[in-house]
Amino acid sequence: xxxxxxxxxxxxxxxxxxxxxxxxxxxxxxxxxxxxxxxxxxxxxxxxxxxxxxxxxxxxxxxxxxxxxxxxxxxxxxxxxxxxxxxxxxxxxxxxxxxxxxxxxxxxxxxxxxxxxxxxxxxxxxxxxxxxxxxxxxxxxxxxxxxxxxxxxxx
Numbered sequence: 001x002x003x004x005x006x007x008x009x010x011x012x013x014x015x016x017x018x019x020x021x022x023x024x025x026x027x028x029x030x031x032x033x034x035x036x037x038x039x040x041x042x043x044x045x046x047x048x049x050x051x052x053x054x055x056x057x058x059x060x061x062x063x064x065x066x067x068x069x070x071x072x073x074x075x076x077x078x079x080x081x082x083x084x085x086x087x088x089x090x091x092x093x094x095x096x097x098x099x100x101x102x103x104x105x106x107x108x109x110x111x112x113x114x115x116x117x118x119x120x121x122x123x124x125x126x127x128x129x130x131x132x133x134x135x136x137x138x139x140x141x142x143x144x145x146x147x148x149x150x151x152x153x154x155x
Contacts, residue, residue: 007043015040019049097123109135 007015011032018028025040032040044050096111097103098120107122108130128136 012043012047015043016047016049019044096120107132107135109139 014032015028018031023031025044026037029035029037029040097106102108102121102123105126107124107126109122109132110119111122112119122132122135124132127133128140131139
């Protein structure tokens with residue numbers, strides 16, 4: 001970025017007078033030329049010109065032309081995925097096992113409160129991973145399609 005015009009004594013004098021006259025930093029920058037509004041504000045602060053005789057007058061800007069109508073933007077929101085239905089069927093408790101007697105290939109679905117003496121595991125034959133068919137349907141839910149996971153930034 002090219003460096004702006006340096007602050008000569010004449011330019012500082014003009015800046016000081018315009019600032020005290022109540023001109024805005026943008027107006028001063030336009031009148032001086034070669035400096036930005038931010039450069040004017042910075043110089044005003046470095047010179048310690050905080051007070052003004054008259055404040056900048058709000059509402060003296062030129063009126064803007066009305067904006068042209070733009071077509072409605074398409075929404076970029078992720079489509080809201082509906083939750084997968086959970087089929088919860090009552091599972092009879094026949095065949096329950098305690099933690100000590102559970103063996104390999106047996107359903108490990110917990111039944112009851114683990115702190116209670118009546119706590120048990122299902123104990124039926126494991127069909128889906130570590131669970132029987134009814135408990136496997138509850139435990140393993142289908143994942144969202146890959147394209148939805150990519151949109152969500154999860155893959």
